[in-house]
Amino acid sequence: MNRTDSLRQTLARRALLGDGATGTQLQSMGLKPGACGEFWNTAHPDRVRELHRRYVTAGADLLTTNTFGANAFVLGHHGAADRGRELNVAGAQLARELAGDAAWVLGDVGPFGGMLEPLGETLPEDAAKAFRDQAAALLEGGADAILVETMSDPVEMALAIGAAQAAGATLVIATYAFQKSAVGLRTMMGTTVAAAVAAALAAGADVVGANCGTDLSLGDYEKLAAELVAAAKGNPVIVQPNAGSPILREGRISYAESAALFAAAAPRLLGAGARLIGGCCGSTPEHIAAMRPVVKPTG
Amino acid sequence: MPSVTALTEAVAAGKRNDALRLTQELLAAGIPPQVIVETGLVPGMSIVGERFRKNEIFVPEMLIAARAMKESLKLLEPLLVAAGIRPKYTAIIGTAQGDLHDIGKNLVAMMWRGANFNVIDLGTNVSAERYVAAAREHQAHLVGISALLTTTMPAMKEAVLALKAAGLTGTKVVIGGAPVTQDFADEIGADGFAADAGTAVSLARRLVGEAA
Numbered sequence: 001m002n003r004t005d006s007l008r009q010t011l012a013r014r015a016l017l018g019d020g021a022t023g024t025q026l027q028s029m030g031l032k033p034g035a036c037g038e039f040w041n042t043a044h045p046d047r048v049r050e051l052h053r054r055y056v057t058a059g060a061d062l063l064t065t066n067t068f069g070a071n072a073f074v075l076g077h078h079g080a081a082d083r084g085r086e087l088n089v090a091g092a093q094l095a096r097e098l099a100g101d102a103a104w105v106l107g108d109v110g111p112f113g114g115m116l117e118p119l120g121e122t123l124p125e126d127a128a129k130a131f132r133d134q135a136a137a138l139l140e141g142g143a144d145a146i147l148v149e150t151m152s153d154p155v156e157m158a159l160a161i162g163a164a165q166a167a168g169a170t171l172v173i174a175t176y177a178f179q180k181s182a183v184g185l186r187t188m189m190g191t192t193v194a195a196a197v198a199a200a201l202a203a204g205a206d207v208v209g210a211n212c213g214t215d216l217s218l219g220d221y222e223k224l225a226a227e228l229v230a231a232a233k234g235n236p237v238i239v240q241p242n243a244g245s246p247i248l249r250e251g252r253i254s255y256a257e258s259a260a261l262f263a264a265a266a267p268r269l270l271g272a273g274a275r276l277i278g279g280c281c282g283s284t285p286e287h288i289a290a291m292r293p294v295v296k297p298t299g
Numbered sequence: 300m301p302s303v304t305a306l307t308e309a310v311a312a313g314k315r316n317d318a319l320r321l322t323q324e325l326l327a328a329g330i331p332p333q334v335i336v337e338t339g340l341v342p343g344m345s346i347v348g349e350r351f352r353k354n355e356i357f358v359p360e361m362l363i364a365a366r367a368m369k370e371s372l373k374l375l376e377p378l379l380v381a382a383g384i385r386p387k388y389t390a391i392i393g394t395a396q397g398d399l400h401d402i403g404k405n406l407v408a409m410m411w412r413g414a415n416f417n418v419i420d421l422g423t424n425v426s427a428e429r430y431v432a433a434a435r436e437h438q439a440h441l442v443g444i445s446a447l448l449t450t451t452m453p454a455m456k457e458a459v460l461a462l463k464a465a466g467l468t469g470t471k472v473v474i475g476g477a478p479v480t481q482d483f484a485d486e487i488g489a490d491g492f493a494a495d496a497g498t499a500v501s502l503a504r505r506l507v508g509e510a511a
Contacts, residue, residue, distance in 0.1 A: 024450075033450035034397025034424060077399045077423070115402070119362040152358075182354040188402075190357025214477050246449035246478050253449050281449075 003144040004171050007104045010061075011207075011236055015270055017295040018062045018240055018278020019055035020288050022108075024255075026051065026066070036078040038070040041090040048091070052098035054285040059292035062278065063099045064147060065138060067091040068110040072130040073122075077113070084130075085137040092141025106147040106173065107138025109160055116155055124159055131163035145171035149211045149240075150280075152177060152188040154199035161203040173238055173276075174205035178224060179214040185224055193224065197231035209238035212280040215245055218257055218265040222272055229273030236275040241265070243282030255282030263290035270294065301325050303339040306371065310343030311350075313363030315370040322371040332378040336415055340368050340375075344413025345500065352497030358406065361496065365409045386417040388507050390441040391433045393425030395476075396454040400447035403476055406496035407443055414500050416441070427454075427461035434462060434470050440507045443499070444489075446476040455479070456487040463488055471506040475499060 001009075010016065026037045029047050040048050048066050055063060069075070070087045080087075088107070095105040112130055114122045135146050146164040151157040157174055164172050176196045178185045185193055193210075200208045209228050216224070221241040228237045244256030257265075262279065269277050277295065279287045301324035309317035325335050347364040350356045379385075390411050394404050401423050411418050419437055421429055425444075434442050442462055446455050455474055462472050473491040474484050484492035491506055493499035504510065 027450055032397070033448060033454065034399060074399075113400070113402075115362065118366075119359055181357075186354075186357065188357070189359055246452075248449065248452045248478075248483060253452070 003104060007144055008171060008206075011275060015274075015295045016061040016276045017059060017288065017291060018238070018276055019058075019060040019064050020279035020283035020285060021243075021281050022051065022064060022066050022068065024282050025284065036069070036075070036080065038067055038075070038087045038091065039078070039080070041066055041087050041094060045090065045094055048094045049098055052095050055288060056098055056102055058285040058289035059297070060278070060288050061103055061297075062106050062276070063095040063103050064106045065091040065095045065108045065143060067108045067134070067138060068149070069113075071109070071112050071134045073112040073114065073127070074110070084133055088134050088137030089141035092138045092143045096142035104144040105142060106145050107135065107141075107143030109134055109138070109146060109148045109164065110150050111152070111156060116153065124155070127156065128159045128163045131160040132167050135164040135167035135169055139168050145169065145173060147173045147175070149175045150177045151175070152191070154187075154189070154191050154196050157196070157200050158203035161200060161205050165204055171206050172204065173207040173209075174200035174203075175209045175211040175238060175240065176200075177212040177214070178210055178216070180216070180220065185220075185227060193227040194231040197228060201233070201235060205235075207236045207238050207276065208232050209240070209274070209276070211238075211240035212242055216242065217244065218261060222265065222268045225269050225272035225274045237273060238276035238278075239269050239274045240278040240280045241283070242280045243284075243287060246282065257282070259284070259286040259290035262287040263294065266291040266294035301328055303330070303335060306335065306339035307343040307346070310340055310364055310367045310371065311346040313360060313367050315367040318367040318371045319374070322374050326374065326378075332375040332382070333384050335371070335375060336379070340371055340413065341415050344368055344410060347413070348410055348497035348500040350497075352495060361406065361410075365413065368413055386415050388440045389417040389419065389437050390443060390503065391419050391421060391430060391437060391439045392443040392445070393421035393430065394423040395444055395446040395451040395458060396424055396426045398446045398448050398451040398454070399423045401445075403447065403496070404443075404445035407445065407475065407493070407499045410496045410500045411443070411503055414504060416503065425458075427458040430458050431461050431465045431467075434467050435465065439470050441503055442470060442472045444472070444474045446474075446479060449478040452478060452483065459487045459489050473499070473502055473506065
């Protein structure tokens with residue numbers, strides 16, 4: 001049985017624990033604000049290994065590759081549009097190396113960073129090509145599934161899911177960033193939870209859910225989990241909260257939600273029906289370790 | 300007689316073909332281009348900003364309205380330039396140093412243009428020195444600094460301090476972006492904070508002394 005099949009079968013049997021933040025963790029290891037974290041896959045592979053090692057030690061079932069912005073558009077802003085394959089292959093290999101038989105590797109795909117036509121200037125086929133190239137390199141490097149995350153536009157989400165499948169992915173996890181509004185939880189583009197989930201499922205996502213988001217408390221994520229489950233029509237739901245909103249005090253950034261609060265939220269997220277839980281911005285190996293006893297590795 | 304109110308409604312609804320046709324008709328009827336901008340387009344984008352602030356519309360509707368405005372401006376701008384008429388206020392905008400995320404900044408720039416500000420967009424990853432230099436060169440009434448990343452908030456503070464230290468009287472500094480709060484704006488001495496692109500317009504108008 002290949003690893004993707006074993007991931008699918010394990011998910012059918014029990015809940016899974018994701019890992020926590022990548023970007024904010026790399027910054028704590030010295031990545032400068034605005035610098036391209038994906039460059040570290042080749043420039044500082046030892047530090048990326050250390051990040052993955054901490055999450056494996058914390059008990060994560062899923063390791064997320066350090067490739068969130070490794071698409072041709074975002075890399076282009078760093079003058080490295082042509083380094084996508086190299087950085088994605090290296091990113092997947094690093095996660096694969098540390099995952100061993102203890103965890104599965106999710107090849108991370110983030111937004112391309114602009115707006116699609118007709119709202120913006122980017123042709124859908126150009127964005128699709130960037131996503132396809134990225135997913136192909138992640139699979140080449142050993143990713144067991146593709147995670148398309150932090151999306152706001154359901155059209156872009158559908159493009160990315162289709163591109164991942166075209167690149168050969170047989171398990172695609174699709175998550176959006178939501179925010180509060182006067183009319184309930186919406187993406188930045190105004191998409192409701194139900195519409196966002198429906199678009200991802202129609203495009204062929206195997207797992208749907210949410211990560212990141214703006215100004216959401218753990219209580220908000222719990223409500224979001226319930227909305228996602230209601231919209232997912234029996235498909236597995238993933239929720240990866242931020243560790244609260246960032247606070248800047250005396251030049252240092254901290255996050256409000258502690259590991260203990262994550263441990264307390266974990267049973268509520270699972271109780272709302274989520275099957276995969278982890279963390280996004282600000283969450284640390286301590287947050288993941290604190291949730292491990294709740295997300296039992298067996299049973 | 301064509302009406303500017305119809306143009307306002309066309310822009311607010313994002314009907315760009317109507318906006319173009321109505322602009323042609325208003326010009327043909329002898330309405331001066333600056334009157335069309337001030338009484339047709341600006342109120343239209345103001346409605347858009349207000350609806351956005353209230354979550355009645357979201358980013359797509361705002362972008363579609365801006366396209367309608369641009370359609371009209373394509374006809375009006377050459378006439379305004381030829382007549383030597385410039386917007387009354389100039390605004391500088393850019394994302395904080397270290398921040399390459401520009402969707403929010405672009406929305407604010409678009410809405411400020413819609414409020415008839417002359418907007419100089421410095422792009423992303425803008426250093427404190429570049430904000431100061433541009434504010435001085437263009438005698439800006441307003442400087443807008445945007446950040447998506449929490450990690451670039453210290454850079455935002457540095458830019459605000461540099462602008463204040465430069466002694467640019469008449470230049471107000473406003474900040475915005477996902478991690479930014481009013482408390483943070485107060486703490487670093489910014490003149491204003493806007494939670495979204497709709498609020499950014501009323502804030503800008505208020506800071507330059509126009510009715511919001």
